[in-house]
Amino acid sequence: MKKTPANPEDLLETGQFYLLNQKFSEAIKKFKEALKLKPDDPKIYFQLGLAYEGACQINEAKEMFRKVLELDAGAKEAAEHLERLAGK
Amino acid sequence: MAKKFAVIGLGRFGSATAQALAEKGFEVMVIDTDENKVSALSDIASQSLVLDATDSKALKDAGIADIDIAIVSVGQKIDSSILITLLLKELGIKEVIVKAVNSLHGTILKRIGADRVIFPEREVAVKLAESFVSPKIFDYIELSPTHSVVEIAAPKLFFGKTLKQLALRERYKVQVIAIKRKIPFITEKGLPDFKEEVNIAPNADDEINEGDILVLLGRYEDLEKIERM
Numbered sequence: 195m196k197k198t199p200a201n202p203e204d205l206l207e208t209g210q211f212y213l214l215n216q217k218f219s220e221a222i223k224k225f226k227e228a229l230k231l232k233p234d235d236p237k238i239y240f241q242l243g244l245a246y247e248g249a250c251q252i253n254e255a256k257e258m259f260r261k262v263l264e265l266d267a268g269a270k271e272a273a274e275h276l277e278r279l280a281g282k
Numbered sequence: 283m284a285k286k287f288a289v290i291g292l293g294r295f296g297s298a299t300a301q302a303l304a305e306k307g308f309e310v311m312v313i314d315t316d317e318n319k320v321s322a323l324s325d326i327a328s329q330s331l332v333l334d335a336t337d338s339k340a341l342k343d344a345g346i347a348d349i350d351i352a353i354v355s356v357g358q359k360i361d362s363s364i365l366i367t368l369l370l371k372e373l374g375i376k377e378v379i380v381k382a383v384n385s386l387h388g389t390i391l392k393r394i395g396a397d398r399v400i401f402p403e404r405e406v407a408v409k410l411a412e413s414f415v416s417p418k419i420f421d422y423i424e425l426s427p428t429h430s431v432v433e434i435a436a437p438k439l440f441f442g443k444t445l446k447q448l449a450l451r452e453r454y455k456v457q458v459i460a461i462k463r464k465i466p467f468i469t470e471k472g473l474p475d476f477k478e479e480v481n482i483a484p485n486a487d488d489e490i491n492e493g494d495i496l497v498l499l500g501r502y503e504d505l506e507k508i509e510r511m
Contacts, residue, residue, distance in 0.1 A: 250435035
C-alpha cells in the first residue's frame with residue numbers, strides 16, 4: 195500500500211496533541227516536519243517555539259519566537275514568550 | 283599526627299574554612315580582632331583568640347609556632363595580609379595559605395613566601411559564570427559558600443520516575459524543594475500556550491515529566507553532578 199504523503203495540517207494537529215500532553219520532544223519532531231512542507235507559517239514556528247520552551251531548550255525556543263515576529267510583526271504571544279525568556 | 287590549622291581572619295571565607303576543617307576533625311585555632319566573630323566559632327575551635335595578627339609578639343604568645351598550616355583571609359586589608367604572611371613565615375609555619383583580593387596582591391604574597399595563594403571570589407565567580415552559561419540552569423541562589431539553590435531542567439533520565447524512585451537525597455545528597463511544570467492549554471484563539479504550576483515540597487509519589495524544572499538545594503558539587511547528567 196502506498197503511504198499517503200503527510201500534509202502540514204495533520205502534522206500540526208499531531209504535534210499539538212503531543213504538546214498538550216507534555217510530550218515536547220515528540221511535538222518538536224512533528225512541528226519540524228510540518229515546517230518542511232510549509233516553511234513560512236508563523237503558527238508552526240510559534241508552536242515549535244512552545245515545544246522547545248516546554249522541553250527547556252531555551253535558545254531554540256527564542257529563535258522560533260523571533261522567527262514568528264519576522265513573519266508577523268504583530269504576533270503578541272510570540273513577543274510575550276520572548277520577553278519571558280529574556281535573560282534565561 | 284593530625285595537622286593543626288590556624289585560620290586568621292573570620293569573615294565568610296575564613297569562618298566557612300574553619301568550620302569545614304573542624305567538621306573533618308582537625309584542630310583549628312581561630313583568630314580575629316573582632317570578638318563576636320571569634321566567639322561565634324568558639325564551640326568548634328580548639329583555641330579561639332581575639333588578637334591582632336599583625337602583632338608578632340601576640341602571635342608568638344598564642345603558640346602559633348605549633349601550627350602546621352595557617353590560612354590567612356583578612357578580607358580587603360591587603361597590607362595586613364602581607365604583614366601577617368611575612369610574620370607567619372618568619373615564625374616557621376610550614377604552610378601558609380593566603381586569600382588574595384587581586385592578581386597583584388597574589389604576586390606580592392608569593393614573593394614574600396606564601397605557599398599557596400587562593401582567589402576564592404574569582405573561583406566562585408568562574409563557577410557561577412559557568413553555571414549561567416549552562417543552558418540547563420535557569421536560576422541560581424548562593425546560600426552559603428558551600429550550598430546553593432538552583433533551578434535546573436530535569437535530566438532525561440528522570441522522566442517518568444517518581445521522587446521516591448529517584449531517591450535524590452540518598453543518591454545525590456540534594457533536596458527537591460519544588461517542581462515547576464508548564465501546563466499546556468488552548469487559548470481563545472485556538473492556539474496552545476502554557477501556564478506554570480509550582481509544586482512546592484513535592485511528595486515522594488510525584489512523578490517527573492519531560493520539561494519539568496527542578497528547584498534543588500544542595501552542595502555545589504552535588505548539584506553540578508545533576509547538571510552534567
